[in-house]
Amino acid sequence: MAKVFAPQIATGNDLLEGDVVYFTAAGGWTRVLAEAATAGSREEADALLARASKFPNEVVGVYLTDMALDAEGRPVPVHFREEFRLKGPSNRPEHARAAATQA
Amino acid sequence: MYQYTDFDQAFVRERVAEFRDQVERRIEGTLSEDEFKPLRLMNGLYLQLHAYMLRIAVPYGTLSSRQMRQFAYIADTWDRGYGHFTTRQNLQFNWPKLKDVPDMLDALADVQMHAIQTSGNCIRNVTADHFAGAAADEIEDPRVTAELLRQWSTDHPEFTWLGRKFKIAVTGAENDRAVVKAHDIGLRIVRNEAGEPGYEVLVGGGLGRTPMIGKVIRDFLPKAHLLPYLEAILQTYNLDGRRDNKYKARIKILVHETGIEEIRARVEAKFAENLAVFPGVNPDVLARIEAGFAAPAFEPVSDVVPAVSAGLRSWIDTNVTAHRLPHYAIVTISLKGIGETPGDATSAQMRVMADLAEEFAHDELRISHEQNVILPHVPRRHLAAIYARLKDAGLATANVGLISDIIACPGMDYCALATARSIPIAQDIATAFADLDRQRDIGPLKIKISGCINACGHHHVGHIGILGLDRAGVENYQITLGGDGTETAAIGERAGPGFSADEVVPAIERLVEAYLDERQDTEETFLEVFRRVGMAPFKAALYPAQEARSNAA
Numbered sequence: 001m002a003k004v005f006a007p008q009i010a011t012g013n014d015l016l017e018g019d020v021v022y023f024t025a026a027g028g029w030t031r032v033l034a035e036a037a038t039a040g041s042r043e044e045a046d047a048l049l050a051r052a053s054k055f056p057n058e059v060v061g062v063y064l065t066d067m068a069l070d071a072e073g074r075p076v077p078v079h080f081r082e083e084f085r086l087k088g089p090s091n092r093p094e095h096a097r098a099a100a101t102q103a
Numbered sequence: 104m105y106q107y108t109d110f111d112q113a114f115v116r117e118r119v120a121e122f123r124d125q126v127e128r129r130i131e132g133t134l135s136e137d138e139f140k141p142l143r144l145m146n147g148l149y150l151q152l153h154a155y156m157l158r159i160a161v162p163y164g165t166l167s168s169r170q171m172r173q174f175a176y177i178a179d180t181w182d183r184g185y186g187h188f189t190t191r192q193n194l195q196f197n198w199p200k201l202k203d204v205p206d207m208l209d210a211l212a213d214v215q216m217h218a219i220q221t222s223g224n225c226i227r228n229v230t231a232d233h234f235a236g237a238a239a240d241e242i243e244d245p246r247v248t249a250e251l252l253r254q255w256s257t258d259h260p261e262f263t264w265l266g267r268k269f270k271i272a273v274t275g276a277e278n279d280r281a282v283v284k285a286h287d288i289g290l291r292i293v294r295n296e297a298g299e300p301g302y303e304v305l306v307g308g309g310l311g312r313t314p315m316i317g318k319v320i321r322d323f324l325p326k327a328h329l330l331p332y333l334e335a336i337l338q339t340y341n342l343d344g345r346r347d348n349k350y351k352a353r354i355k356i357l358v359h360e361t362g363i364e365e366i367r368a369r370v371e372a373k374f375a376e377n378l379a380v381f382p383g384v385n386p387d388v389l390a391r392i393e394a395g396f397a398a399p400a401f402e403p404v405s406d407v408v409p410a411v412s413a414g415l416r417s418w419i420d421t422n423v424t425a426h427r428l429p430h431y432a433i434v435t436i437s438l439k440g441i442g443e444t445p446g447d448a449t450s451a452q453m454r455v456m457a458d459l460a461e462e463f464a465h466d467e468l469r470i471s472h473e474q475n476v477i478l479p480h481v482p483r484r485h486l487a488a489i490y491a492r493l494k495d496a497g498l499a500t501a502n503v504g505l506i507s508d509i510i511a512c513p514g515m516d517y518c519a520l521a522t523a524r525s526i527p528i529a530q531d532i533a534t535a536f537a538d539l540d541r542q543r544d545i546g547p548l549k550i551k552i553s554g555c556i557n558a559c560g561h562h563h564v565g566h567i568g569i570l571g572l573d574r575a576g577v578e579n580y581q582i583t584l585g586g587d588g589t590e591t592a593a594i595g596e597r598a599g600p601g602f603s604a605d606e607v608v609p610a611i612e613r614l615v616e617a618y619l620d621e622r623q624d625t626e627e628t629f630l631e632v633f634r635r636v637g638m639a640p641f642k643a644a645l646y647p648a649q650e651a652r653s654n655a656a
């Protein structure tokens with residue numbers, strides 16, 4: 001049986017600031033995960049990555065990563081690595097990104 | 104203190120100018136990321152999880168108050184007001200912006216510092232005993248050798264693109280505080296029967312995926328033969344080392360697969376060729392380096408002010424080490440405040456440490472691979488004043504060498520390669536054992552934590568080593584026991600299945616209880632007990648349920 005496809009988003013780091021950024025449906029980049037475009041199938045994900053990769057001088061290290069969807073259909077991390085990328089370093093709460101990233 | 108030559112200075116400035124141009128071209132988009140990445144890595148600039156990270160070399164861990172103050176200035180001007188001292192005696196800034204990095208590098212060049220050789224497949228900045236020049240048990244100051252090697256290896260045409268990174272460490276003392284046996288090349292300054300100083304040369308040590316203790320390739324190498332001999336090792340590695348597989352490319356694999364005898368034969372053959380054409384190190388160059396590391400103008404013997412407060416006394420017990428002069432001392436400033444991030448210092452703390460070095464300690468500071476800061480030359484009469492000032496700055500934790508003096512790499516709080524976090528584990532353990540009386544009762548115990556198999560946290564040589572892994576999307580921590588990074592080096596043994604993040608502190612508590620039960624007296628350390636009784640009682644303590652099951656069966 002084929003594996004159920006987990007929703008995916010495209011993410012990378014901003015070239016100038018280094019910040020974690022997410023690719024939006026409108027074709028731009030956001031620091032707010034909830035605004036990220038989600039792909040629901042392999043084909044959609046491939047297309048998403050192709051679109052997100054067209055900004056080599058704005059965003060680096062673009063990749064697809066699995067997400068879960070909350071009740072409103074917004075992406076939330078399934079893996080702790082993405083959780084940390086979203087929140088910032090856990091040892092220094094003063095540098096947490098939460099404020100900037102919650103819609 | 105050692106000063107760069109004009110040539111070095113010009114070289115560093117040129118590199119900054121070059122990098123400034125490369126950054127501009129990257130921002131304009133005329134350089135692609137593929138082209139830019141190796142260039143930025145050569146200048147110590149990484150892209151981590153949340154931001155760029157700039158890694159700055161502190162050659163052989165030695166710096167002046169002016170240099171330390173410049174770190175504070177950089178932290179405040181372009182970063183977030185703190186820095187992280189690493190196990191390679193480097194400093195990392197965690198939040199630089201790409202466009203600012205050339206300015207940061209220029210600010211470093213103003214105080215003769217740089218970020219060269221902190222990454223890439225080159226000879227990395229050479230590390231040395233952090234007590235160099237001060238230790239009571241020292242034969243010779245290892246930094247003279249380290250600086251000679253720096254000059255030899257910086258931009259050496261043959262060794263800029265090695266199969267893999269290459270790390271060298273030097274110690275001049277009997278007690279190995281530089282973990283030389285876990286380096287690609289380890290050098291120990293020793294004396295031969297005639298009493299002449301030379302080197303014992305070790306090769307093929309390293310941690311990471313395949314941890315190995317270095318093997319002695321030469322018992323005694325006359326000092327004058329160092330460069331042609333090391334050149335021969337590097338040539339052998341360059342020629343025969345594997346380039347087909349990144350994980351098998353370090354020299355330790357070559358030594359392991361080929362055997363030390365065969366490697367020795369190949370190196371000796373090349374060495375003979377090299378020696379025949381080696382003109383010797385220019386005596387002026389050597390004299391200049393030696394002069395740069397000459398001892399400071401020590402003050403004459405004076406009356407020692409006796410320690411009064413209990414706090415001061417216990418700080419002296421744990422954080423102060425014998426200096427080669429009886430009226431001097433070596434002070435280790437713990438960057439392991441209970442619950443703090445190991446190795447982090449705020450800009451304000453950096454300035455306090457710089458001030459203390461300048462006012463009381465011949466203007467010298469050191470960074471240890473154990474992520475602490477050292478004042479190597481302190482007249483004992485100043486200890487009380489220094490303690491008071493450190494206390495005000497939150498830097499007087501009396502825990503050096505104890506269970507809360509934990510090495511932890513940045514782990515998944517910062518590092519893009521991490522498989523789990525390490526800092527919070529260190530914070531939790533230190534907090535659980537916060538009581539310093541209890542820590543002193545437990546005695547010397549080194550816990551070392553890495554956030555992935557790369558082992559930057561030296562977990563293999565921790566008496567208790569902790570390795571963070573990703574097990575099916577959950578952080579999981581593997582415990583090793585009995586590791587040792589000193590002259591009696593050993594790789595820790597894996598105790599068994601890993602623990603979840605919440606289970607680590609209780610597991611450490613059980614290990615400590617098992618040790619206290621087993622020890623013959625308060626003098627017998629954790630490591631000594633482990634060596635005497637082996638894994639069994641510790642394993643039983645770590646996995647009580649399993650133990651109960653097998654007893655029932």
Ligand code: SF4
Pocket residue numbers: 512513514515518519520521522553554555556557558559560
């Ligand atoms: S051990 Fe791994 S997680 Fe830790 S700093 Fe090194 S590469 Fe990063």
